[in-house]
Amino acid sequence: MIPLSWYLLLSATLFSIGLIGFVIRRDLIVMLMCLEIMFNAVNIAFASFSYYNSNLTGQIFVLFSIAVAACEAVIGLAIVLALVRNTGINHSDEIVNLRG
Amino acid sequence: MEKYYILILLFPLAGFLFNILIGRFISPKVVSWAGVLSILGSLVVALFAIAQVFSGKTIEYNIYTWILSDDLKVSFGYLIDQLTAVMLFVVCFVGWLIHIYSVGYMHGDPGYPRYFAYLNLFVFSMLMLVMGNNLVMLYFGWEAVGLCSYFLIGFWYHKKTASDAGKKAFIVNRIGDFGFALGIFLLFINVYALNYTDIFPKIPGLQGHTLNIFGWNIDLITLIALLLFCGAVGKSAQIPLHVWLPDAMEGPTPVSALIHAATMVTAGVFMVARLNPIYGMSEIALAVVAITGAVTSFFAATIALVQRDMKRIIAYSTISQIGYMFIGCGMAAYGAGIFHLYTHAFFKALLFMGAGSVMHAMAGELDIYKMGGLRKKMPITYITFLIASLTIAGIPGFSGFFSKDEILWAAFASAKPYGKFIWLLGTITAALTAFYTFRILFVAFHGKFRGTPEEFKHVHESPPIMTVPLIVLAIGSVIVGYFSIPHFLEPVIPKPVFAAPHEQERVVMTMSIIAGVTGILIAGYIYIVKSTVSARLAKTFSGVYKVLWNKYYVDELYSFLFVKPTLWIAEKFIERFADIKIIEGIVNGIPKLIYKTGLLIRPIQTGQLQQYAIFMIAGIIIFVLIILNI
Amino acid sequence: MNPLIEQVFYVYFFISLTILSIAVIASKNIIHSAFFLLIFLLHVAAIFLFLNAEFLMIIQIIVYVGGVLALFIFAIMIMNIKEEFRHKRFVKFSIAGLITGFLFLAGLYIFLGTVKSPENVLIKSDVNSLGKLLYSYYFLPFEILSLVLLIAMIGGIIIAKKTPFDREGK
Numbered sequence: 001m002i003p004l005s006w007y008l009l010l011s012a013t014l015f016s017i018g019l020i021g022f023v024i025r026r027d028l029i030v031m032l033m034c035l036e037i038m039f040n041a042v043n044i045a046f047a048s049f050s051y052y053n054s055n056l057t058g059q060i061f062v063l064f065s066i067a068v069a070a071c072e073a074v075i076g077l078a079i080v081l082a083l084v085r086n087t088g089i090n091h092s093d094e095i096v097n098l099r100g
Numbered sequence: 101m102e103k104y105y106i107l108i109l110l111f112p113l114a115g116f117l118f119n120i121l122i123g124r125f126i127s128p129k130v131v132s133w134a135g136v137l138s139i140l141g142s143l144v145v146a147l148f149a150i151a152q153v154f155s156g157k158t159i160e161y162n163i164y165t166w167i168l169s170d171d172l173k174v175s176f177g178y179l180i181d182q183l184t185a186v187m188l189f190v191v192c193f194v195g196w197l198i199h200i201y202s203v204g205y206m207h208g209d210p211g212y213p214r215y216f217a218y219l220n221l222f223v224f225s226m227l228m229l230v231m232g233n234n235l236v237m238l239y240f241g242w243e244a245v246g247l248c249s250y251f252l253i254g255f256w257y258h259k260k261t262a263s264d265a266g267k268k269a270f271i272v273n274r275i276g277d278f279g280f281a282l283g284i285f286l287l288f289i290n291v292y293a294l295n296y297t298d299i300f301p302k303i304p305g306l307q308g309h310t311l312n313i314f315g316w317n318i319d320l321i322t323l324i325a326l327l328l329f330c331g332a333v334g335k336s337a338q339i340p341l342h343v344w345l346p347d348a349m350e351g352p353t354p355v356s357a358l359i360h361a362a363t364m365v366t367a368g369v370f371m372v373a374r375l376n377p378i379y380g381m382s383e384i385a386l387a388v389v390a391i392t393g394a395v396t397s398f399f400a401a402t403i404a405l406v407q408r409d410m411k412r413i414i415a416y417s418t419i420s421q422i423g424y425m426f427i428g429c430g431m432a433a434y435g436a437g438i439f440h441l442y443t444h445a446f447f448k449a450l451l452f453m454g455a456g457s458v459m460h461a462m463a464g465e466l467d468i469y470k471m472g473g474l475r476k477k478m479p480i481t482y483i484t485f486l487i488a489s490l491t492i493a494g495i496p497g498f499s500g501f502f503s504k505d506e507i508l509w510a511a512f513a514s515a516k517p518y519g520k521f522i523w524l525l526g527t528i529t530a531a532l533t534a535f536y537t538f539r540i541l542f543v544a545f546h547g548k549f550r551g552t553p554e555e556f557k558h559v560h561e562s563p564p565i566m567t568v569p570l571i572v573l574a575i576g577s578v579i580v581g582y583f584s585i586p587h588f589l590e591p592v593i594p595k596p597v598f599a600a601p602h603e604q605e606r607v608v609m610t611m612s613i614i615a616g617v618t619g620i621l622i623a624g625y626i627y628i629v630k631s632t633v634s635a636r637l638a639k640t641f642s643g644v645y646k647v648l649w650n651k652y653y654v655d656e657l658y659s660f661l662f663v664k665p666t667l668w669i670a671e672k673f674i675e676r677f678a679d680i681k682i683i684e685g686i687v688n689g690i691p692k693l694i695y696k697t698g699l700l701i702r703p704i705q706t707g708q709l710q711q712y713a714i715f716m717i718a719g720i721i722i723f724v725l726i727i728l729n730i
Numbered sequence: 731m732n733p734l735i736e737q738v739f740y741v742y743f744f745i746s747l748t749i750l751s752i753a754v755i756a757s758k759n760i761i762h763s764a765f766f767l768l769i770f771l772l773h774v775a776a777i778f779l780f781l782n783a784e785f786l787m788i789i790q791i792i793v794y795v796g797g798v799l800a801l802f803i804f805a806i807m808i809m810n811i812k813e814e815f816r817h818k819r820f821v822k823f824s825i826a827g828l829i830t831g832f833l834f835l836a837g838l839y840i841f842l843g844t845v846k847s848p849e850n851v852l853i854k855s856d857v858n859s860l861g862k863l864l865y866s867y868y869f870l871p872f873e874i875l876s877l878v879l880l881i882a883m884i885g886g887i888i889i890a891k892k893t894p895f896d897r898e899g900k
Contacts, residue, residue: 004847010747047777067878070882073798093710
């Protein structure tokens with residue numbers, strides 16, 4: 001029997017790796033992929049909670065999470081597309097218009 | 101019926117508001133009608149009030165309670181007794197005549213509506229001063245007339261001399277008013293009342309009280325009386341605060357007639373008479389009043405001997421005559437002082453308006469040595485001026501004789517040790533008064549014209565709107581003396597105590613007549629018979645002449661003692677140091693501080709998205725750690 | 731199932747998912763990253779299967795792999811990113827990022843070590859009961875989710891539309 005904490009550790013590890021990747025990479029699209037990694041880590045956590053508490057609510061939540069993640073990927077990519085089309089920039093550290 | 105007397109105050113106020121707000125947009129004719137009619141309305145209602153007072157009633161009415169706070173109750177109310185009735189008549193009647201005169205005098209002036217507005221405001225303030233039944237209304241009116249005087253003296257504000265004169269008048273007035281305010285405060289602290297009817301019964305209770313100042317015990321009533329007198333000195337242009345009145349001649353001549361002859365400058369005398377219970381209890385204060393009055397009147401008369409500007413001579417004459425009024429009050433003959441106020445209003449206003457008429461004809465020229473022989477071309481002005489001069493010289497039959505004689509008799513017959521000295525000074529001044537007044541008459545109206553023939557052709561008599569008031573005032577100057585004011589005022593003003601037998605009054609009367617006639621004869625001799633004498637006299641006594649011509653150098657003294665040091669401090673210390681360094685340092689320094697702080701914090705926002713993400717994560721970690729540790 | 735096999739599978743998933751995600755974030759080539767992401771998603775679907783959530787597995791494969799990842803590949807293709815010679819992968823402040831991330835991970839590990847594991851586990855789950863739950867208790871979020879999807883669709887189209895300026899000229 002695998003304890004719940006192991007799945008949660010797995011989820012935490014994946015989430016942190018996704019977080020580190022989001023903060024480190026310059027490429028905008030890779031940043032979006034790291035967001036997807038984070039989402040999936042959270043889905044694993046929800047699903048494991050659902051399994052260990054024998055409650056189907058966790059799976060419903062995963063459903064919603066997947067749907068919302070899909071929407072967010074759409075919008076994110078659209079923004080990146082518009083950005084690249086207008087300015088030709090596709091690296092995050094070159095977009096500094098909102099600098100103080 | 102009593103509450104309708106507030107209309108006396110409201111009519112001029114309405115005239116002021118009307119003219120100041122919409123005077124610009126309506127024709128001058130409407131402006132002048134509004135100004136004159138408002139004063140006429142006041143006069144009519146005042147006559148009703150005076151009629152009631154004649155029948156022996158005193159009117160007191162409180163309109164509105166302004167401040168009600170524990171012990172302090174200040175209300176707007178009026179008290180019309182015999183004294184107020186006299187003042188009401190003077191202000192309204194002479195004021196009305198001067199308004200009519202101004203319609204002609206100020207014709208065509210671009211500031212016409214403003215002039216009438218301010219003149220109405222002045223009458224309102226003066227009426228408030230005389231009609232008030234408490235010290236606060238007195239002070240309010242006091243300050244307001246000072247303010248209107250400033251407005252009207254500096255009426256032609258484009259001229260630097262005029263605006264400077266206005267400032268000088270207001271500032272010198274303010275210095276006196278400071279003492280006045282201190283007097284009112286001191287009085288209030290001790291009697292806790294401000295209405296006249298509440299104060300006067302409590303004054304005898306204050307006798308003997310002293311105030312301890314820096315170790316000296318000063319009698320309280322004397323101190324109050326002297327402080328109040330400070331205000332009178334400033335307002336009525338006595339020594340040492342007389343310097344503003346000659347400069348005030350920069351204003352239009354009707355203003356000089358109304359404010360600086362008949363009404364505002366007599367407010368000091370009115371105040372002393374109104375508060376006579378206070379003055380009556382302090383010998384020292386009465387002595388100060390009398391001696392100040394005597395010295396001022398002599399002093400101003402000597403200056404007037406050598407001046408060349410017609411209005412300035414009459415201004416010094418005003419200072420001198422008010423000195424007489426203060427002599428009367430100082431000798432506890434308040435009735436005589438008010439009597440002289442009453443007659444003086446008529447003849448002094450007449451003198452000023454005559455001078456205005458001459459100015460009108462001479463295209464603004466005022467130097468009497470540029471005029472001459474005007475009586476042929478300006479008969480009405482000449483005759484009224486002659487009547488006024490005879491009155492001021494104290495010739496029997498005219499009103500000035502009666503009032504001046506009362507004062508000199510009170511001085512002579514008083515029990516005080518300095519009484520006879522003041523009488524002597526007063527009689528000499530009477531001679532001087534006659535001299536300089538007839539000097540104007542003879543130099544300007546007799547003899548040959550000293551200017552160019554074209555100017556002489558331009559000389560014309562003034563239009564009827566200006567001469568009719570002159571005639572009315574001349575008639576008044578003659579007849580008002582026959583109505584015994586001191587007798588009328590007896591219910592409110594105590595009679596003076598005479599320490600000399602009544603027969604000596606004839607002697608005193610004769611002496612003053614001789615003084616007056618002597619003055620006239622000498623003036624006639626010097627200026628008509630032998631006109632070279634004056635030049636020779638000036639050369640022989642050139643030192644004295646120079647001092648008199650420069651008005652005893654008082655203005656220069658004040659400039660040296662007060663004006664220049666103040667300006668020096670203001671510029672060097674206050675402006676350079678306090679203003680620029682400290683205040684501007686703070687005012688500029690705070691934004692600079694904020695800016696610098698902002699500059700320090702600014703680099704946090706780099707615009708890099710991931711850096712913000714790192715900050716967020718760090719924040720979450722810290723937050724969770726804090727929560728978990730708790 | 732045999733606990734040992736479970737643990738073997740768990741270890742395998744742990745290692746592979748970790749390596750795959752590191753590969754996603756550390757690849758030079760974007761397409762490589764995309765494919766590593768694909769394998770990652772399939773592994774996650776396998777974990778769902780392990781947790782007795784078959785419906786989720788199917789949905790994961792259909793939506794994520796078939797939808798989102800395809801979208802990523804299309805986007806990379808459309809954007810025509812010119813591969814610069816030796817372009818930098820990481821931002822300047824990556825050290826700060828790494829440290830913060832490790833701190834985060836450490837914090838999570840410390841916290842999650844204390845989680846207790848309950849005994850009764852989900853035996854089986856079927857779509858029927860999932861659907862019953864979805865359409866009764868979670869009906870409102872379901873409807874709102876449909877709205878969200880609609881808006882995301884419209885928004886995506888509007889943002890990524892070619893403006894008339896882009897159409898001509900360029």
